[in-house]
């Protein structure tokens with residue numbers, strides 16, 4: 410039995426998929442999984458059969474189904490594409506025998522707040538990489554949102570059973586999300602520092618965070634809007650969530666830039682270059698030169714001057730380029746989008762699949778590495794279904810610890826000036 414030839418049949422038939430998975434258990438299934446061909450089908454089917462594990466302390470709440478017709482109509486004002494007029498009951502009754510009403514949300518629902526360059530790059534990465542089978546988008550700009558929604562929906566025949574919805578006036582569209590990604594905000598302008606964006610973006614969070622968490626009490630929040638570390642701290646305060654459930658995308662992107670730039674210097678793949686950027690997502694970020702390695706060979710052992718002022722090979726330039734990347738890209742194309750979209754999709758995947766993968770994300774670092782302030786900064790963290798599960802005790806050298814503390818002080822100072 411070949412799944413590849415049965416896409417249409419499979420796509421709309423959960424039981425059929427499930428049965429096939431069971432029948433094909435064994436070498437066939439393993440080889441298909443190995444190639445990544447049917448992983449998504451299995452996951453979709455299991456999701457629809459509600460087998461996705463949920464942290465024991467949290468119960469997934471399915472939305473209550475609107476009971477009357479009037480309730481159904483007013484439940485959520487969705488943005489809809491122009492062609493979405495409904496089919497009459499008469500036609501429906503000729504076409505279907507309704508067994509049971511479909512549940513309203515998938516258990517892997519992701520919501521993205523903000524349909525700007527970053528929000529849409531997150532949505533696109535999540536959909537095309539099958540991170541979630543349901544994405545809701547919220548943005549106040551109704552026309553842009555409708556355009557984005559239509560454009561995406563017209564591509565849905567090329568996606569794997571993804572449901573996409575949007576609203577410009579009701580955050581209830583996000584209800585029952587497992588991950589909520591906040592990208593709404595004012596965009597960083599050319600030469601504008603991330604910290605300068607601060608107060609404008611705090612107000613946006615004040616308008617939405619408490620509503621978002623009330624509609625999705627089981628969600629993990631991923632904050633992307635800049636300055637991301639402070640806005641993650643603000644979101645945590647506003648949400649009332651425990652600290653594990655509010656994450657900033659932090660230096661996950663900087664770390665990816667770091668690995669790419671190292672890979673270019675060494676001429677090997679970025680995935681094989683191991684190194685971390687920690688601290689602030691921005692100008693005071695800290696490159697952990699002491700831990701940069703390829704296959705366990707620490708570069709600093711091979712070349713002790715690595716990342717220092719005496720470094721003739723100028724590795725310091727790699728970190729400078731990490732910091733300046735955003736400014737440079739904004740200068741060239743007006744905004745950054747693809748890398749941050751891919752990075753956030755990866756974080757969402759780690760959460761939804763309970764992967765226990767390590768990512769550099771922004772978390773409350775009080776008490777770690779000698780930091781006394783209540784601040785959010787990036788450190789390597791283990792991610793699972795309930796957000797940040799563990800923080801890695803990285804062995805930093807004296808200089809790295811000093812830089813991290815400077816980063817913390819800068820952020821604590823800014824945070825102290827905020828009206829939350």
Ligand SMILES: NC(=O)c1ccc[n+]([C@@H]2O[C@H](COP(=O)([O-])OP(=O)(O)OC[C@H]3O[C@@H](n4cnc5c(N)ncnc54)[C@H](O)[C@@H]3O)[C@@H](O)[C@H]2O)c1
Pocket residue numbers: 522523524525526527528547548549550553592593594595596597613616632633634635636637658659662690744745746749
């Ligand atoms: N953390 C990172 O690594 C990283 C990387 C790139 C960009 N960013 C940040 O992400 C944010 C978004 O960037 P962008 O390029 O997409 O900006 P953008 O201007 O293209 O989009 C922002 C969107 O937010 C919407 N918005 C504003 N207020 C809103 C509200 N109250 N409710 C709902 N939607 C609202 C706007 O209508 C707009 O569509 C910025 O703060 C930017 O600095 C972060």
